[in-house]
Amino acid sequence: MSGTTAPTPESPDFDQSLWAKANFSQEYRDNADHYIQDRHELLRLLKSFYRAFAKKTHGTRVCDLGCGDGVLCQQLLQEDPSIEATLVDGSPQMLSAARTRLVDFPQIHTRQQSFEEWMQSSTDLDPFDFIVSSFAIHHLHLPDKARLFQSISDRLSEGGWFLNIDTVFSDEPGFTDWYYQAWQEWVNERDAKLRLKGAFSTIARKARLNPDNKLSPLEVQLETLRAAGFHKVECHYKNGLFVIYAGQKQG
Numbered sequence: 001m002s003g004t005t006a007p008t009p010e011s012p013d014f015d016q017s018l019w020a021k022a023n024f025s026q027e028y029r030d031n032a033d034h035y036i037q038d039r040h041e042l043l044r045l046l047k048s049f050y051r052a053f054a055k056k057t058h059g060t061r062v063c064d065l066g067c068g069d070g071v072l073c074q075q076l077l078q079e080d081p082s083i084e085a086t087l088v089d090g091s092p093q094m095l096s097a098a099r100t101r102l103v104d105f106p107q108i109h110t111r112q113q114s115f116e117e118w119m120q121s122s123t124d125l126d127p128f129d130f131i132v133s134s135f136a137i138h139h140l141h142l143p144d145k146a147r148l149f150q151s152i153s154d155r156l157s158e159g160g161w162f163l164n165i166d167t168v169f170s171d172e173p174g175f176t177d178w179y180y181q182a183w184q185e186w187v188n189e190r191d192a193k194l195r196l197k198g199a200f201s202t203i204a205r206k207a208r209l210n211p212d213n214k215l216s217p218l219e220v221q222l223e224t225l226r227a228a229g230f231h232k233v234e235c236h237y238k239n240g241l242f243v244i245y246a247g248q249k250q251g
């Protein structure tokens, strides 16, 4: 099935999001370690999952959607330097930072594309073995997430895996306030340890109010993945809003 369904009228363009602003993406690159809850653990699990399920003998074809400055691919390349990686992001500044970070790895391709453009692009290229994303897909409304999951399925080899590290809502809305609060507490504890002087003391509230963040409930996303042709769909990590889920394209 092709993933070229038309965008919904609510599908905002990348250019209208804060990520299109150079200073916004610079702030994220400078500070993400301070406010992405358990970032180190999330990246450790990504590498472990890669070793256990996605790694081929040589030249695993990886795609990172919303790659930012290439942090995921750097981790994977440290694990397996034979990876051939395609990094996709709407932001030229992010892609430039990714090229700098990954300068030692020649098998890197960067594509400046919005998710919308990526979904419209040809499916005739060699399929990927592993498609990953972190903290990018929550910028899409649920119908657009569904279209993206279908496009991901269309671009994976049979048996290939998709893994998403992201923020989601609880399926029980009653937990949402606490999850934001618990996130802020994590940030505040790190702040105290590193003496950051309260630099991120309102990050959870700001993220909640930011209209670019369109979190959807976890179970709905897992169901949407199954509907797009994935099996072995599972959430492998959950700590409040922060999750890792994955699925395998059915052969």
Ligand SMILES: C[S@@+](CC[C@H](N)C(=O)[O-])C[C@H]1O[C@@H](n2cnc3c(N)ncnc32)[C@H](O)[C@@H]1O
Pocket: 013, 014, 017, 019, 020, 025, 028, 032, 065, 066, 067, 068, 069, 070, 071, 072, 088, 089, 090, 091, 094, 113, 114, 115, 116, 133, 134, 135, 136, 139
């Ligand atoms: C929170 S950052 C995450 C970056 C990186 N994956 C990481 O974990 O550090 C979100 C990234 O998604 C990109 N992005 C957001 N919306 C996008 C869209 N509609 N199309 C393409 N890229 C998008 C942004 O430019 C940004 O690099």
